[in-house]
Structure formats: C-alpha cells, structure tokens
Amino acid sequence: MRDDPLVGIDRAKSDFHGDNAYFDCEDVSKPKELEMFAWEAYKRGANVHFIAKPTQLEYMYKHHVEKKK
Numbered sequence: 542m543r544d545d546p547l548v549g550i551d552r553a554k555s556d557f558h559g560d561n562a563y564f565d566c567e568d569v570s571k572p573k574e575l576e577m578f579a580w581e582a583y584k585r586g587a588n589v590h591f592i593a594k595p596t597q598l599e600y601m602y603k604h605h606v607e608k609k610k
Contacts, residue, residue, distance in 0.1 A: 578602050 579591040579598050589598050 575599070575602055578605065 575598055576591045578601075579589055582589050582598075582601060587601065589601060591598060
C-alpha cells in the first residue's frame with residue numbers, strides 16, 4: 542500500500558482511505574465468490590469455467606443461491 546499523499550492534513554477532512562479500502566467493497570467480493578463457486582462446482586463435476594463461460598457460471602450461481610434459500 543502506498544503512503545498517504547496528504548500527510549499533515551486532518552484524516553477527517555481527507556478523502557484518502559488507503560488502497561486496501563477498495564478491496565473490501567461489494568464490487569470486488571462478488572467475482573471472488575463466483576470464482577470460488579466455479580472451483581467447487583468443477584470439483585463436483587460441473588463443466589463450468591470462470592473466464593471461459595461467465596454467463597453459465599452466473600446462471601448456475603444464481604440457481605444455487607435460490608435453491609439454498
């Protein structure tokens with residue numbers, strides 16, 4: 542992580558939260574969940590790939606989540 546570019550300014554007034562603040566947002570965590578789901582589905586015999594078949598993976602994941610409820 543890089544250093545704070547606004548050294549000396551009050552943190553409450555600064556918009557800098559560090560580079561890692563972006564890695565915890567929902568936009569980053571969903572692809573991680575999909576990739577892990579693809580690995581587990583592949584282990585169980587499903588012919589799905591995170592990069593090659595993203596639409597099929599999205600459909601399978603959505604179906605899995607609905608079935609789980």
